[in-house]
Amino acid sequence: xxxxxxxxxxxxxxxxxxxxxxxxxxxxxxxxxxxxxxxxxxxxxxxxxxxxxxxxxxxxxxxxxxxxxxxxxxxxxxxxxxxxxxxxxxxxxxxxxxxxxxxxxxxxxxxxxxxxxxxxxxxxxxxxxxxxxxxxxxxxxxxxxxxxxxxxxxxxxxxxxxxxxxxxxxxxxxxxxxxxxxxxxxxxxxxxxxxxxxxxxxxxxxxxxxxxxxxxxxxxxxxxxxxxxxxxxxxxxxxxxxxxxxxxxxxxxxxxxxxxxxxxxxxxxxxxxxxxxxxxxxxxxxxxxxxxxxxxxxxxxxxxxxxxxxxxxxxxxxxxxxxxxxxxxxxxxxxxxxxxxxxxxxxxxxxxxxxxxxxxxxxxxxxxxxxxxxxxxxxxxxxxxxxxxxxxxxxxxxxxxxxxxxxxxxxxxxxxxxxxxxxxxxxxxxxxxxxxxx
Amino acid sequence: xxxxxxxxxxxxxxxxxxxxxxxxxxxxxxxxxxxxxxxxxxxxxxxxxxxxxxxxxxxxxxxxxxxxxxxxxxxxxxxxxxxxxxxxxxxxxxxxxxxxxxxxxxxxxxxxxxxxxxxxxxxxxxxxxxxxxxxxxxxxxxxxxxxxxxxxxxxxxxxxxxxxxxxxxxxxxxxx
Numbered sequence: 001x002x003x004x005x006x007x008x009x010x011x012x013x014x015x016x017x018x019x020x021x022x023x024x025x026x027x028x029x030x031x032x033x034x035x036x037x038x039x040x041x042x043x044x045x046x047x048x049x050x051x052x053x054x055x056x057x058x059x060x061x062x063x064x065x066x067x068x069x070x071x072x073x074x075x076x077x078x079x080x081x082x083x084x085x086x087x088x089x090x091x092x093x094x095x096x097x098x099x100x101x102x103x104x105x106x107x108x109x110x111x112x113x114x115x116x117x118x119x120x121x122x123x124x125x126x127x128x129x130x131x132x133x134x135x136x137x138x139x140x141x142x143x144x145x146x147x148x149x150x151x152x153x154x155x156x157x158x159x160x161x162x163x164x165x166x167x168x169x170x171x172x173x174x175x176x177x178x179x180x181x182x183x184x185x186x187x188x189x190x191x192x193x194x195x196x197x198x199x200x201x202x203x204x205x206x207x208x209x210x211x212x213x214x215x216x217x218x219x220x221x222x223x224x225x226x227x228x229x230x231x232x233x234x235x236x237x238x239x240x241x242x243x244x245x246x247x248x249x250x251x252x253x254x255x256x257x258x259x260x261x262x263x264x265x266x267x268x269x270x271x272x273x274x275x276x277x278x279x280x281x282x283x284x285x286x287x288x289x290x291x292x293x294x295x296x297x298x299x300x301x302x303x304x305x306x307x308x309x310x311x312x313x314x315x316x317x318x319x320x321x322x323x324x325x326x327x328x329x330x331x332x333x334x335x336x337x338x339x340x341x342x343x344x345x346x347x348x349x350x351x352x353x354x355x356x357x358x359x360x361x362x363x364x365x366x367x368x369x370x371x372x373x374x375x376x377x378x379x380x381x382x383x384x385x386x387x388x389x390x391x392x393x394x395x396x397x398x399x400x401x402x403x404x405x406x407x408x409x410x411x412x413x414x415x416x417x418x419x420x421x422x423x424x425x426x427x428x429x430x431x432x433x434x435x436x437x438x
Numbered sequence: 439x440x441x442x443x444x445x446x447x448x449x450x451x452x453x454x455x456x457x458x459x460x461x462x463x464x465x466x467x468x469x470x471x472x473x474x475x476x477x478x479x480x481x482x483x484x485x486x487x488x489x490x491x492x493x494x495x496x497x498x499x500x501x502x503x504x505x506x507x508x509x510x511x512x513x514x515x516x517x518x519x520x521x522x523x524x525x526x527x528x529x530x531x532x533x534x535x536x537x538x539x540x541x542x543x544x545x546x547x548x549x550x551x552x553x554x555x556x557x558x559x560x561x562x563x564x565x566x567x568x569x570x571x572x573x574x575x576x577x578x579x580x581x582x583x584x585x586x587x588x589x590x591x592x593x594x595x596x597x598x599x600x601x602x603x604x605x606x607x608x609x610x611x612x613x614x
Contacts, residue, residue: 181597208592211557224560229545229587231560252564252588255557268561270588274568275561296561312558318517319558343555356555363553383599385555404599430556 031196051089065151074417179426551604563588
């Protein structure tokens with residue numbers, strides 16, 4: 001019975017499917033989002049409640065989700081439906097003077113009809129209130145379960161049309177939560193929609209979980225787990241729940257980071273006696289050591305073109321950011337201001353960096369140019385950490401403390417409203433924003 | 439025993455299904471635990487770890503409050519992995535015990551305070567654990583009796599956000 005040496009892949013798929021069913025059915029504390037900053041300069045927009053055609057009875061108020069997304073961005077001030085004098089659903093039913101009177105800039109109307117194939121078809125239009133011109137017209141099929149996602153995609157399209165940059169409403173955020181202390185403590189790795197809905201537990205453990213990070217295709221997460229009293233780096237497929245332990249060397253296994261093409265994983269390992277940067281080829285399993293220094297080297301982050309890696313090192317006595325070509329060679333120091341700079345990462349366009357800096361005993365998030373200059377503080381806490389760009393580069397997400405409790409914060413780089421994401425109970429930390437999901 | 443390994447995969451699966459897989463169950467469904475995820479991802483032929491019977495330990499000086507071996511924690515300065523001189527005697531006592539006791543082995547768990555980034559602190563905890571390991575090896579302890587594990591700032595001994603708590607958290611624990 002030699003054939004039993006390998007499990008048929010269909011069997012593994014079945015196991016994975018069961019893991020997904022279990023994960024999908026779990027009820028979890030939602031991430032609650034509060035807007036914490038001012039909203040000056042937000043554009044007035046009206047998203048009229050969508051009409052239902054025939055026997056369409058969608059379980060989600062699609063227009064309300066679109067409105068909430070646009071409001072959360074801080075760039076828009078959507079009108080409350082209660083203040084609307086009329087509620088047209090189609091372009092031909094609109095009298096622009098109604099909306100000009102209400103000082104709206106833009107108008108979104110739409111309707112939802114039953115699809116012959118099951119589910120719904122959503123039709124929507126975005127119009128300019130001053131000119132009456134139709135800026136956008138879209139048609140989107142959706143299942144009942146997919147209605148929130150469809151609404152996020154409509155918000156993305158509206159946002160991109162009006163601001164010129166891609167929206168990130170249909171993206172997701174991975175984060176670590178912890179509840180309880182001592183033997184009762186639980187640590188979970190979760191993924192939620194960018195608006196905090198649909199939280200899913202990816203891993204649940206009594207031991208620490210650290211450093212979640214997305215693969216560029218948005219289908220996998222890499223993270224560090226301390227199960228069985230050992231640190232190890234795992235790569236887990238979200239859809240199936242299947243995971244693989246890719247690094248469990250003696251000593252530290254930490255700080256995974258996918259290359260922009262998704263084929264390699266940079267990491268920090270101390271198997272050579274002290275923490276150095278390594279790159280693992282996920283296909284061939286070849287491990288290449290990139291730095292070799294008796295100091296700490298950790299927190300690798302790829303440049304968007306995949307040619308360089310940033311990392312944190314205390315080789316100069318204190319933690320600072322360095323840059324090294326992926327092909328190897330000498331490392332160049334990037335950060336010079338301040339005596340503690342760490343956890344740097346690139347903006348999607350490769351022109352800016354965010355990092356953690358210490359100033360007057362406080363750890364804050366700072367934005368710099370790619371050379372480490374032109375510093376601008378983005379956060380004002382004392383233990384802020386884990387910064388990362390949204391996939392459109394317009395915002396930075398990071399972990400901070402609110403009344404002694406771990407929460408997440410989102411700060412738009414161009415100014416405007418900030419967001420705070422918290423859970424009803426427990427701590428939230430180590431956010432990682434997904435790439436744009438297509 | 440290839441057939442048995444497939445069976446051993448199916449058994450936890452059945453337990454998993456019983457625990458939360460049934461759609462009509464009134465119990466709230468739960469997410470898979472890390473162990474279950476591993477069970478689902480484990481390649482065939484890799485046996486499960488057998489359950490070890492509980493060992494009855496004889497009275498050990500490690501558990502005797504009057505023994506110098508009872509103390510098992512050394513503390514560090516902020517952002518520093520150098521062993522402070524006042525802990526050298528304590529570490530020598532443990533080195534001597536490890537050297538002389540057949541079968542004795544220790545995990546050196548490195549920890550940091552919460553200040554600074556989590557991954558840098560994981561590396562700093564690793565450096566602290568490694569500093570103790572190197573000292574023990576220099577004192578003659580065979581390397582195979584020593585392993586290191588950094589938890590960084592993930593497992594604070596004290597959850598306060600002040601100097602006193604931070605001082606208690608910057609440590610290496612000797613876990614036998």
